Amino acid sequence: xxxxxxxxxxxxxxxIPVKVYKSVDDRSISFASLHTExxxxxxxxKYCPTCDRQVEASEILKAYPLDEKGGHYVPVxxxxxQTLPLSSxxxxxxxxxxxxxxxxxWFDTPYVLAPDEVGVKAFVLxxxxxxxxxxxxxxxxxxxxxxxxxxxxxxxxxxxLLLQTMHWGDELRDYGDIIPFADVSEKEMxxxxxxxxxxxxxxxxxxxxxxxxxxxxxxxxxxxxxxTIEVAVAEPKRQEGDLVEQLMASLQAVGxxx
Numbered sequence: 001x002x003x004x005x006x007x008x009x010x011x012x013x014x015x016i017p018v019k020v021y022k023s024v025d026d027r028s029i030s031f032a033s034l035h036t037e038x039x040x041x042x043x044x045x046k047y048c049p050t051c052d053r054q055v056e057a058s059e060i061l062k063a064y065p066l067d068e069k070g071g072h073y074v075p076v077x078x079x080x081x082q083t084l085p086l087s088s089x090x091x092x093x094x095x096x097x098x099x100x101x102x103x104x105x106w107f108d109t110p111y112v113l114a115p116d117e118v119g120v121k122a123f124v125l126x127x128x129x130x131x132x133x134x135x136x137x138x139x140x141x142x143x144x145x146x147x148x149x150x151x152x153x154x155x156x157x158x159x160x161l162l163l164q165t166m167h168w169g170d171e172l173r174d175y176g177d178i179i180p181f182a183d184v185s186e187k188e189m190x191x192x193x194x195x196x197x198x199x200x201x202x203x204x205x206x207x208x209x210x211x212x213x214x215x216x217x218x219x220x221x222x223x224x225x226x227x228t229i230e231v232a233v234a235e236p237k238r239q240e241g242d243l244v245e246q247l248m249a250s251l252q253a254v255g256x257x258x
Contacts, residue, residue, distance in 0.1 A: 003021055003257060009091070016123050019114055092139050094153060107164050107166055124159070130155050139152075150167070197249055198254045
């Protein structure tokens with residue numbers, strides 16, 4: 001694997017040189033945009049209307065808009081960004097540990113941390129200690145995208161550490177006004193629990209495949225081969241009968257399937 005960043009991981013006064021690796025691949029299919037009339041690809045050039053020409057990436061400067069219309073800006077160079085008085089620009093400093101973070105909305109992109117050559121022993125020490133105590137480290141860092149991230153660090157179980165960037169607290173929306181309320185009977189509750197129990201067991205997450213992506217590949221292949229594509233409109237499943245009847249039918253279907 002190729003590291004995307006070398007940085008220092010800090011536990012108190014202990015500094016460990018580590019490398020950051022991507023832990024997931026985005027395999028989604030992306031589409032180009034074509035003009036319906038002539039089938040020409042729509043281009044999105046980096047274009048300066050004042051100079052009336054396209055510009056290279058090296059000619060582009062970051063700037064903060066001072067008004068909504070975009071008439072006034074404060075330019076900021078990459079060199080100036082590196083001078084910000086933040087220790088998180090060069091380090092991942094673990095500030096504390098927690099047993100669990102229950103709300104899954106906190107979590108964003110996962111990365112893998114592995115030690116550099118000179119930090120192996122300290123890295124292994126803290127990885128094993130965290131695993132035995134069952135804790136998650138909370139830290140801040142700026143290692144990607146020119147912005148500071150809150151992040152969680154936990155052992156992967158095989159010797160590395162998983163760093164997962166997190167959303168900030170003020171980014172989590174209050175959804176109290178959409179929380180549902182309804183009265184459920186004891187019989188409905190028992191049947192719902194029975195259905196969940198019937199569907200419970202060992203789940204092999206690797207057995208799940210992206211069927212939408214596979215269907216897209218087959219559709220594209222068929223079009224390349226000049227095959228006729230039949231457009232079928234999927235009918236939505238409709239619920240029939242009351243909730244108890246639906247639960248009973250579900251339990252019977254699960255039983256028949258097993």
